Amino acid sequence: MDGSRILSQATAHAVAFLKGLAHRDVGATARAGELRDSLERSLPELGTRAEQVLDELVHDVEGGIVASTGPRFFGWVMGGALPVALAADWLTSTWDQNAAVYATSPAEALIEEVTGGWLKELLGLPPQASFAFVTGCQMAHTTALAAARHRLLSDRDWNVETKGQAGAPPLRILTSEDRHASINRAVRLLGLGTDAIEPLSCDEKGRIQLAALEDALQKSPSRPTVLCLQAGELNTGAYDRFRQACTIAHAARAWVHVDGAFGLWAAASEKYRHLTDGVELADSWAADGHKWLNVPYDSGFVFVADPAAHQAVFAEQTGHASPTASGAQDTRNQMDWNPEWSRRGRAVPVYAAIRTLGRSGIAEIVERNCAHATRLVNEIGNLPGAEILAEPIINQGLVRFRAANSDHDGDHDAHTDRVIARIQSDGVAWFGPVTWCGKRAMRISLSNWRTTDADIDLTVASIKAALAHCDWVQGSPPGF
Ligand SMILES: Cc1ncc(COP(=O)(O)O)c(C=O)c1O
Structure with a gap:
């Protein structure tokens, strides 16, 4: 009745997820139809055992979970929950205060x-x-x-x-x-x-x-x-x-x-x-x-x-x-x-995060993310065909990928989309597209406490591979 069994089960699922975070595909791997097939059930007349509901929930959502809380998600602007903030969030729900x-x-x-x-x-x-x-x-x-x-x-x-x-x-x-x-x-x-x-x-x-x-x-x-x-x-x-x-x-x-x-x-x-x-x-x-x-x-x-x-x-x-x-x-x-x-x-997770990090810990995350953003943008900019559109002032930057043998912006736009799609499907890192000053670009955003030098190395290698692949199939439509 105290819920200790189901809470231990949830903790085990959470810990397994977090342990695998750096190694799973960063983007979602299931399509909407597959997720719907897993999750859609007729409205239950009778209840199901809580333990079974939790296990099946974790199983059914698997391909639809984006590792945006992980170290190599660089889309939009997203942080990843610090363990202490997550734990404080659990307590917030546990106390269930209004x-x-x-x-x-x-x-x-x-x-x-x-x-x-x-x-x-x-x-x-x-x-x-x-x-x-x-x-x-x-x-x-x-x-x-x-x-x-x-x-x-x-x-x-x-x-x-x-x-x-x-x-x-x-x-x-x-x-x-x-x-x-x-x-x-x-x-x-x-x-x-x-x-x-x-x-x-x-x-x-x-x-x-x-x-x-x-x-x-x-x-x-x-x-x-x-x-x-x-x-x-x-x-x-x-x-x-x-x-x-x-x-x-x-x-x-x-x-x-x-x-x-x-x-x-x-x-x-x-x-x-x-x-x-x-x-x-x-x-x-x-x-x-x-x-x-x-x-x-x-x-x-x-x-x-x-x-x-x-x-x-x-x-x-x-x-x-x-x-x-x-x-x-x-x-x-x-x-x-x-x-x-x-x-x-x-405010509870915010309180816990600020106490745990202190001003210096927050500054360290900000400065590390900014340094990594600059490194990532410059290393991508050095790859063949890549062009830097905006060098980071802080943690955000823009690059694009130029199509070989073309002077047309439309070709560069299409090539940029192709490269982004390839990077996403490789699953090592995730970036999103944006149109900026009339040009298609890949936005680079770093605000996650987990990102390390090694993540930047892995990401650059993945972009290099995606570029090589796209140069090879250049001209074919995105969606390979
Ligand atoms: C500059 C800026 N303003 C506002 C927002 C909206 O913030 P939220 O999604 O927390 O409502 C965002 C979200 O990315 C943002 O980047």
Whole structure:
């Protein structure tokens, strides 16, 4: 009844998975139809033994598990769960606390309070900023933009929480033409409409052009405006010039939000901190734990320099925010800052990861990943037919593969896709394709604590083999 048998069984499965992680195919090996055949069963009328359910679950999903938590997954931006963060996540589920308010779990509330403070210190943010632990950067953007909307409209005598948006002064979102699409989704979700987005042109380093920012602000000086900057652009890792951009935007009474999903973690490293210079001048920030902090999904953070604007979005005026049954006056009710009501205690793995690594351990992961990204991009760039499109500023870079005997971009695009497909099917490492500045490219992203020099060696050898194979069959369609 205490569940010890099934939990031991789950532990055995988990340990076996983690032990095999570095040796399994990195990508999924089963097709959707095969997975459906394994998993699809008619709705059971009668129950099945728990041990059997668990064994069969592990068996049935096998080919559909991507080793993105392993050392040679270089797609998108993904971390891998640190063992201590995973263990703390198990405990979070075991305790099964509702992290809605202080009264439902004083421990969870205090863990959030402490961890929120640590995060602000690590990321170089103002100590008075409010914060919330959300599912990821997507919800962090949504929360931050809701706080921005509150402040910008209430400064114009419009209470958007009571009156809604119809009839309110229309907001404008100034942001990079190379922004992450989660900004668009936050804008849509808040009902601001993507027509409110005015993309600003970027320089060759992927940073917003300050002259374009000044022009846009001058054109409609009275329009309530949010400027979204980036600490770490997805393809190049570019950082905006926060100090200058914040000064310009604040002179026009604009709110500045920073997408720092992974790149804000550069602030934890002495070597890379300069990239975030002036970031503390912004009004809100979004970052992820499930990327560079290497905690399990779902782990995102939002910080707001104006706690009153943040709280105005979520805090009910009707009672729960008042002192709880414990009588504690100085405690924090998470749902006054979070979009969710009931939820898991998602700060627990973050607390465990930060305590285990310390600032120096986090900096070591950041610096090792950045060094490996540079090495990988340069070693790929030295292979015949390969071309570097973006050398890493931090942990992200781009390469492409040129078709032999052709001057046509279309041929290079097709060849790049072929090489990527071959690397994926070899199973040693995994990269994804992207179209960047009109060219097909392979994105290289490193944010996993597990990646070692030996993994980079194995990866380069696999890319070399894939290139040799594709040169040999050049001209045939992808999908071999
Ligand atoms: C720059 C950037 N912003 C936002 C996001 C969205 O983050 P999440 O998937 O945690 O919601 C990502 C995800 O890769 C990202 O790279």
